[in-house]
Amino acid sequence: MTSPLLLGVRHHGPGSARAVRAALEAARPAAVLIEGPPEGDALLTLAADAQMRPPVALLAHAVDDPGRAAFWPLAEFSPEWVAIRWALDHGAAVRFIDLPAAHSLALTEETDPEPEGADDEARDVRVDPIGVLAQTAGYDDPERWWEDVVELRGSNPAPSTAASPRTLSGVSSDGSSSAVPGRPTAARSGPARPGDPGAEVAGDPDPFAPFLALGEAMAALRETYGHGGHDRDLVREAHMRLRLRAAVKEFGDGVAVVCGAWHVPALEARTTVAADKALLKGLPRVKTEMTWVPWTHRRLARRSGYGAGIDSPGWYAHLFGAPERPVERWMTKVAGLFRDEDRMVSSAHVIEAVRLAETLAAMRGRPLAGLTETVDAIRAVMCDGSDVPLGLVRDRLVIGDVLGEVPDAAPAVPLQRDLTRQQRSLRLKPEALERELELDLRKETDAAKSRLLHRLRLLAVGWGEPVGGRGSTGTFRESWRLRWEPELFVKVAEAGVWGTTVISAATAKAQSQAVSATALGQVTGLAEQCLLAELPEALPVVMRALADRAALDADVSHLAQAFPALARSLRYGDVRATDTAALAEVAVGLAERICVGLPPACVGLDADGAAEMRGHLDGVHSAVGLLPDPEGVAERWRSVLHKLAGRDSVPGVIRGRAARLLLDEGWLGEEEAARLMALALSPGAEPSDAAAWIEGFVGGASGGGLLLVHDERLLGLVDSWLTGVPAGAFTDVLPLLRRTFSAYEPGVRRTLGELVRRGPGAGGGAAPADTAVPGFGPDLDTARADAVLPVLRLLLGIDDNDLTGVAR
Structure with missing residues (x-):
């Protein structure tokens, strides 16, 4: 082989991966250099560990700012991963040669280098080399072109088409299309040999031919478009050349380089060491740490490091793992998926889908049925022309939720190690596929799972999100929706500044937030989190902050907003057998202040303020029912509601809501409720104020529609008022009434309409058969x-x- 051997690839390409493996087998280099951060060299030996299962990623983060991080993902079908494994299996040296992460993490848009000689006009151009080559070859879809010339090779025999546009084409210096120089077109006209991983072009057994062709094509593109507008590429390529020179000096001719095809011409360029070092001079740097982390197929679309933005990682993994008869095997997978979802799919469907996909490929002049043809065939044969089942195929197979694994020996921050230990002891394995988790807090294991998930939420590690389940919030049941994302490793690293274990980190963060909180609602919410997460050392600090904020805050709306969280916290404490005596004392004091300050705070509010206060009223009322009542808080709250319901200076929506809460609790008789409604809807009341009263009394999710259905007297009062509203005022109150009644269930609205048409409260004999409403007859x-x-x-x-x- 010549020195060095430059293998230009497309990241995450199974065809490129097979070609790299064939070229390395043929060349047998002593050293393999790979595009990637050199800080990862010490981690490369872990790739041979039996526990390592791709997709995985190199994660680099700044030590002082863990949120500044970058990933370099690698899948089983990534050429870089294939090169790493080949080198480790054959005893060859393997190293990364890209710009160090210490520099790339320190560089921002403001600090990006602008090397001398970079053309300003070229810097504004963003070149898609694959797109340009595809357009030159007569394709309108770059992905389809790449599949035809690279990814689908060596799977099934391709049609013999000497003049096919699928021939790998380059671009001459003047921009015209041509066959790749130095490679006779006729040599590529024969069929590919099934299973030949080195045949980049049909009929060409030379394992180095595809890399020669791609390199020449990229050289022509760079000659036409410059370096493509990416100034950082010039710096990266300078570093690659320096590392390449050092490797050649150490290993002589036995060096192979695996990098993006775009960089091959730059590595072939003749430059001086001084010129390359000058490009690297003065680059900012930060202290970094690096490790391996699991990755997912779904995240391979992320544009970071090797994240080249592929749309179908599951399909590419299939092409790499099934070089023989890939279409037949793919259709079998799809049929199995549909059968698991109770869809009737037979072997005949599979046979017909394969035939249709191959026919479509022949009609479209493709060497083999690609993803487009298989999707079209699946839609027609297995889905009866519907796109709905195809969503399942795309989510489960075309993309997939495969989650990789890394060995225990991989470096990790202490917090990550503690989290991993707890995940294993609780049998709470991270999974890429979203799933529901039901917890019974009466069981110790489930309670421990709950504590862990709540502590992680406090640390902003969003592995789990609470959802509504069989039990409501504050009972002995909890429901969670779990989904592990690779980015959570960065969140764990960020949270590591608070402590080395999950409980110590959560405690330290809670204490810090309690001291720095400025709003009462923030502290009450934090107290709730501390009880849910069972952080006994943080709770005293939080309680002192809560008492201080509650004593200083005189705004009743702030008190009312904070009070429900305290009440819920008391109930959580009961479930978890936590001592909440101090919390109960603060909650009772807060309730007293609300009862004193709420009536005057409700006077003179505008529409927006009244709507906000109505929400606070509902929250406080629900919270009062959760409190222990040694001081008679419930009785004082009842008095407050009576004051609000009967005070004319209070906005109608609050008066109506107070009356409804009293009625629901049995603190207000039906006769008195009807009297309050009659007063609110009297001819002397402003129509807008009356409409607001109706919204407060029967609006929202309070079951007001059913109340009107069962109490025709109240419905009659509303109907009589509505028919008496003057025409000029009706247009003003109509939007409010529409908002009120449109929230009812369709069946409730229909029943109310029938009652109004019949005449509510008519009484007497039975209604006519054509107007009677089932279940509401007089007898x-x-x-x-x-x-x-x-x-x-x-x-x-x-x-x-x-x-x-x-x-x-």
Whole structure:
């Protein structure tokens, strides 16, 4: 082989990966250099560990600012990963040669280098080399062109088309298309040999030919477009050349380089050591740490490091793992997926889908059915022309949720190690696929899982999100939605500044937040989090901050906003057997201040202020029911609601809401509720204020629609008021009324319409048959009631006498 051997690739390409493996087998280099951060050299031996399973990524982060991080993902079908494994398996030296992460993490848009001689006009051009080559070859889709000339090679015999546009084409210096110089076109006209991993072009057994062709094509592109507008590329390539010179000096001719094809002409360029060092002079740097972390197929689309933005990692993994008959194997996978989802898919469907995909490929002049053809065939044969099932195929197979694994020996911050230990002890394995987790807090293991997830949420490590489940918040049940994302490793590294274990880090962060919090609501929410996460050492600090903020805050809306979290915290404490005596004392004091300050705070509010205060009213009312009542808080709160319901200076929406809360609790009789409504809807009341009262009384999710359905007297008051609103005022109140009644369920709205049409509160005899509403007649229809008895007898398995007794 010549020195050095430059293997230009496309990141995350299975065809490139197979070609790299074939070229390395043929050349047998003593050293393999790979585009990547040199700080990762010490971690390369871990790639041979039995626990290492791609996709994985190199993670580099700044020591002083862990949020400043970058990933270099590698999949099983990445050429770089194949090169690493080949070197480790064959005893060759393997090293990274790209710009160090210490520099790349320190560089920002403001500090990016602008090397001398860089053309300002060229710097503004962003070249997509694959797109240009595809357009030159007559393709309108770069991905399809790359699949045809690279990814689909060596799988099935390709059609013999000497003049096919799929021939790997270059671009001459004047921009015209031409066959790759030095490679006769006719030599590529024969069929590819099945399973030949080195045949980049059909019929060409030379394992180095594809890299020669790509290198010449990229050289022509760079001659036309310059370096493509990426000034940092010039700096990176200067560093690569320096590392390459050092390797050649050490290993002689036995050096191979695996890098992006765009960089090959730059590595072939003749430059001086002094010129390359000058480009690197003065670069900023930060202290960094690096490790391996698991990655996912879904995250391979992320543009970071090797994240080249591929759209179909699952499909590429299939092409790499199944070089023989890939279309047939793919259709079998799809059929298995559909069968698991209870869709009827037979072997005949698979056969017909394969035939259709191959026919489409032949009609479109492609060497083999690609992803587009297989998707079209699946849609037509297995999905009956529907795109809905295809969403499942794309999510589960084309993209996939494969999560890699890294060995325990990989470096990690102490917090990550503690988290990993707890995940294993609790059997709470990180998974890329989203899943629901139901916890019973009466069980110690489930309670420990809950504590861990709440502590991670406090540390901003969003592995789990609480969701509504069978139990409401504050009961002994919790429901979580879990999904592990690779970025969470960065979050864990960031959280490592607070401590070396999850509990110590969460405690330190909670204490810091309590001291720095300026709003009462922030501290009450923090107290709730501390109880959920069971942080006994943080709770005293939080409680002192809570008492201080509560004593200084005189704004009733702030107190009302903070109070519900305290009440919930008391209930959480009961579930977790936590001592909440200090919290209860603060909560009762807060409730007292709300009861004193709320009535005057509700006077003179505008529409927006009244709507906000109504929300606070609901929150406080719900929270009062959760408090222990040694001081009679509930009785004082009832008095506050009576004051609000009967004070004319309070906005209508608050008066209506207070009346409704009193009615629901049984603190207000039906006669009194009707009297308050009649006063609010009297002719002397402003229509807008009356409409606001109605919204407060029957609006929102308070079941007001059912209240009107069952109490025709209240419905009659609303109906009579509405029909008496003057025409000029009606247009003003209509939006408010529409917002109120549109929130009802469709069935409730329909029933109300029937009642209004019949005439609510009409009484008397039975309504006409064509207007009666089922279930709301004036008298019991015994004949209709008896009609259900045979069905009940059959369901319950009892005789007529027993059933009659049950019915009575």
